Amino acid sequence: MIEMWRGFVGGLALRRETMAAWAEAPDGFRRGVLFVALTALIAGSLTVIVDTAHAISPPDAEQQRAKMQAQVERLYSALEPFLDREVVDAIRDNTPAALDLLIELQELPTPLPNPTSRLITALGVWLGEPITRLGGWFGYTVFVLLVARLLGGTGGVRQMFAATALASAPRALGVFGALLGLLGVGALGGLVAAGLWVWSVAIYVRAVSVASRFDGARALVATVAPALALAVLIGCLVAAFGALLALAVAGAG
């Protein structure tokens, strides 16, 4: 646990020594995986506490409805400048019935009594988050490693995963973003989340530089290249789909 704490503080401070120590540790890969899982658990801890409290003593329907209505109103205010007036009116007209339906769906009986059922689901969502994070981190880092090796990096699989795991440190601070959301300052929560994401990327780039033993510019290229390649691929697919659709429409015409 002491190593985890050191990694957390060193990662947040973008300390090269901490990253190098993690990359060179014989159990670096295990440490990295556990660190990513732990930060995801911490980030989701507040949500699971709130969900558990709601499972044990659910808020009454009117309270729930008022909270949802406020959230939806905030969303409309943000989208209003971009949408047609008629569309906004139509959405507003249908919102009360949609909220009724959502509340009714939440209250449907399940074979297990509802508090137990909701508790299990809340626990599942919380425990599932580290698994999802691990999947995303593994998948992306494999490509970053490949690009880094092609750019002359010398770090191996274990070094890269151990060092880049530290980039998940700011995620643990996301618990404060969730707190702001709960306090009704959702917009500030979004700003905090964006700041934490940038912080994560900065740690990730430095970790790639340390694990691959090359400069920051090449680390930045290795970090961004898989995302760019993915964006180009999606762009090509969308363009190809659009072209096919246009051809089909022209053919039908």
Next chain:
Amino acid sequence: MPGGSQVDHLTGLPIEPDEEATLEAARGAPRLLWRALWLDTGAYREMAAAPRPVLRGGILVFMIGLILAGVQLVGAGTIYLTTPSPDALHDTLYNGLTAMPWYADAVSADPEFADTFHDEFERQFEQQAVRTYPTLGGVLTGAIFTPFAGLMGWVVFGLAVHLAARWMFRAEARLAPTLGMLAAAQAPRLLGIMEVMPAVSAGTAVGVWSLLTTYWAVKTAYNLRWTRALGVWLTGQAIIVVGTLLLLMCNLLVGVIALTAGGATP
């Protein structure tokens, strides 16, 4: 095994080598899989150096399959216990949607919309229900086939990798130790245990982690540099993809021939 073969303390009879390998595999499995999960090269080498690595590997892969089959059964039970019945969900959703103002507007503009909406709703609900609600038959079939599918996948991938390594990359290693190492590389599949909880999907994490462990096993088994190890690993995967496509095409061809012949016969 130092000091020759062991003796069964119940019967007093000597334990046969196969039986010994089985017992050894079962006893050491949790520790070995734990180490293999963290890319501990020693765990892979241990598996390759063990007596009868194919038998030990097979037992390991089958055991993982059995555990996952159990997880599927428990997971299906959890989903059943924590999800409202499909009928209640269907009725609530349909009644709720048709009670909304947009529905009334759409029906007043086009009276046939009610029928169109009903048909589309039924179709969509049927499709989603198949994904959400496990059926007893589906769960049992999945549970029975999981251990055997795991075994088959392990053998096929092992053969494909060995073929690529020996004939295309001229790498030196025997098949049996490679299969042993690839069995240890199945460790991340155990992460699927998390799927006993509703809302947990371990698919991506298990998939990518398994890619890492199998690459690690290939690199260790043939003692290759990373570029050649990646080449062997990718070629192994490509052989499987091409083989599967060929198999599908053969099936399709047989189906077409059978249909044509059936159509030609009065």
